Amino acid sequence: MSKGGLLLVMTGPSGVGKSTLVRRVQQDLPEVRFSVSCTTRGAREGEVHGSDYFFVSVPDFEERVGRGEFLEHASVHGNLYGTLRSHVMDEVGTGAVMLLDIDVQGAAQVRASGQEATYLFILPPSFEVLEQRLRGRATDAAEVIDRRLKTARSEVEQAALFEHSIVNDDLERAAAEFVELIGTCRAATAVPDSNRAASDP
Numbered sequence: 001m002s003k004g005g006l007l008l009v010m011t012g013p014s015g016v017g018k019s020t021l022v023r024r025v026q027q028d029l030p031e032v033r034f035s036v037s038c039t040t041r042g043a044r045e046g047e048v049h050g051s052d053y054f055f056v057s058v059p060d061f062e063e064r065v066g067r068g069e070f071l072e073h074a075s076v077h078g079n080l081y082g083t084l085r086s087h088v089m090d091e092v093g094t095g096a097v098m099l100l101d102i103d104v105q106g107a108a109q110v111r112a113s114g115q116e117a118t119y120l121f122i123l124p125p126s127f128e129v130l131e132q133r134l135r136g137r138a139t140d141a142a143e144v145i146d147r148r149l150k151t152a153r154s155e156v157e158q159a160a161l162f163e164h165s166i167v168n169d170d171l172e173r174a175a176a177e178f179v180e181l182i183g184t185c186r187a188a189t190a191v192p193d194s195n196r197a198a199s200d201p
Helices: 018-028 058-066 085-093 104-113 127-137 142-156 171-189 193-199
Strands: 006-011 032-034 037-039 053-055 070-076 079-084 097-101 118-123 164-167
Touching: 006 085, 006 104, 006 171, 018 032, 018 097, 018 171, 058 070, 058 079, 070 085, 070 104, 079 085, 085 097, 097 104, 118 171, 127 142, 164 171
Parallel strands: 006 097, 006 118, 032 097, 037 053, 118 164
Antiparallel strands: 037 079, 070 079
């Protein structure tokens, strides 16, 4: 039985620890990777086209939107960002687990696209803990943190729209649950080796 690829749409409020959780999961499943987004913003020092982002012009991006090439796209701080369906599904076809770390609006766009995917919401243990994490970073002004907490409450209210949820209260426990979820979803889409061999030219 060959391990099937998987498109996993992951959402969670700022400060919930998604990146830390995924890094821990990747220790057990190195084939788990973030999708590479398309963007119209310029490359920053050290960024590599095709690795960090696919850097494109505004006209090119808009043409891709018109052709329906994006699973989701949005304008952020004056720049356009989007997830290319072809890139994601090519990777899934190799057996990779592709993570789309996007907000609830982006997840809704992926659903509307008709693309088969698994939807996961990462929850904080409580809003009090989330606030402690955000303020503990000491990188944002108080008004920015207040705005993020307000957004977080709105996002969590939509967690019920997601098939799966994980409470990130303990890193090891949450990572184990994440790995188990991936295993279950991949088993459901795996292709028996005999069938795969029969379809090979």
